[in-house]
Amino acid sequence: MDPVPKYRFERLVADALDDLPEELQHVLDNVVVQIRDRDPDDPTVLGLYDGVPHTERTGQEGPDVVSIYRLALCDMCDDLDDLAEEVFVTVIHEIAHAAGIDDARLHELGWG
DSSP: OOOOOHHHHHHHHHHHHHTOOHHHHGGGGGEEEEEESOOSSOTTOOEEEESOOGGGOOSOOOOEEEEEEHHHHHHHOSSHHHHHHHHHHHHHHHHHHHTTOOHHHHHHHTOO
């Protein structure tokens, strides 16, 4: 699909954050979520978590960063409904990494 405007994509990400499962909401206290067009190292990646998972924190770390990639997500979707679903799954996936949940468990939960 053609890329959606940034303001509309930001709304999709905000909606996904509002709808996070309760067990992941506490993670947001120490996470910055940013929207970028693409990852410069891998333009096909949908999202990226950069930080120390909450299960491994010592208290000395700064905030974690979750990047959500607008153009990569738009590239893989057919329409706005599909995009909204993929944004939701990507946001959950990356926030779950901040909570210390690995890829294998995320796939079991359907958030892979």
